[in-house]
Amino acid sequence: MTKLSLFLILLLALTVTTVSVFADDEREFGVGENEREREREHDDEREDDDDDERIVLGTGVSDIVLYVTISAIAGTMGYTGYKIISAKRPKLVKK
Amino acid sequence: MKNKHFLLIFFLFLVPLPAFADDDGEDAIEDLGWVAIGAGVIATVPFIAFVKVRKFAVKTGGSTVQIARQMAPAYKPILNFHIIVNSIGYFSGMFHGLMLSSNVDPISLSLALVMTVLMISGVLLRYTSSRNAKMFNRLLHGQFGLVILLVGLILLHVLTADD
Numbered sequence: 540m541t542k543l544s545l546f547l548i549l550l551l552a553l554t555v556t557t558v559s560v561f562a563d564d565e566r567e568f569g570v571g572e573n574e575r576e577r578e579r580e581h582d583d584e585r586e587d588d589d590d591d592e593r594i595v596l597g598t599g600v601s602d603i604v605l606y607v608t609i610s611a612i613a614g615t616m617g618y619t620g621y622k623i624i625s626a627k628r629p630k631l632v633k634k
Numbered sequence: 635m636k637n638k639h640f641l642l643i644f645f646l647f648l649v650p651l652p653a654f655a656d657d658d659g660e661d662a663i664e665d666l667g668w669v670a671i672g673a674g675v676i677a678t679v680p681f682i683a684f685v686k687v688r689k690f691a692v693k694t695g696g697s698t699v700q701i702a703r704q705m706a707p708a709y710k711p712i713l714n715f716h717i718i719v720n721s722i723g724y725f726s727g728m729f730h731g732l733m734l735s736s737n738v739d740p741i742s743l744s745l746a747l748v749m750t751v752l753m754i755s756g757v758l759l760r761y762t763s764s765r766n767a768k769m770f771n772r773l774l775h776g777q778f779g780l781v782i783l784l785v786g787l788i789l790l791h792v793l794t795a796d797d
Contacts, residue, residue: 607744612751615779
């Protein structure tokens with residue numbers, strides 16, 4: 540058996556072991572199911588409230604911050620490039 | 635000797651891990667943001683102070699030039715510290731942003747953009763060999779305006795982020 544196949548078998552074994560970690564959750568229906576449903580609905584409502592308070596992309600003053608940042612980055616890059624080009628260009632001598 | 639350096643760098647990258655020691659997942663992600671801010675301050679303030687003091691010593695002339703000469707060997711270790719700790723801060727910040735990407739807002743997006751521009755210019759400045767690229771990245775990385783923008787965005791982000 541080559542080292543590679545040994546490594547692959549070990550990797551496969553490790554991958555299979557991790558599957559069982561995810562398998563035992565969410566399967567215990569029956570006792571307390573209604574309570575869990577109610578909790579889930581309550582959490583959803585709370586998330587909806589949070590969504591209303593959040594600053595969303597494409598709205599309001601905070602968008603200006605993004606536009607200013609993008610322009611500042613573009614401006615700085617342009618200015619830096621211009622500085623390098625202007626420093627390299629030979630100056631014309633007046634006759 | 636190189637192995638020692640590798641180990642040190644490896645352990646430095648583990649520094650943000652205690653953030654996950656918190657019991658609440660949201661708190662851990664929030665802590666990653668604070669790790670990013672802390673790493674940025676620790677990595678940048680001493681480096682800028684060192685460079686400014688050295689420049690000042692050279693400009694003043696006289697006996698201070700000797701001090702500048704004595705400071706020269708410390709430049710490389712301080713630069714490496716600046717690069718490593720800032721990289722840790724950058725990746726912590728990016729993971730913090732990615733894990734909270736459902737709450738993305740224009741300020742966070744702007745912060746991520748400025749951080750990325752500064753990080754890429756810093757990496758290129760250190761590892762590129764082309765003269766033009768080095769000059770471009772040196773000017774871009776040292777732009778005072780970008781630093782001010784970064785600090786302003788961090789403050790705005792901290793003030794506006796949800797609890």
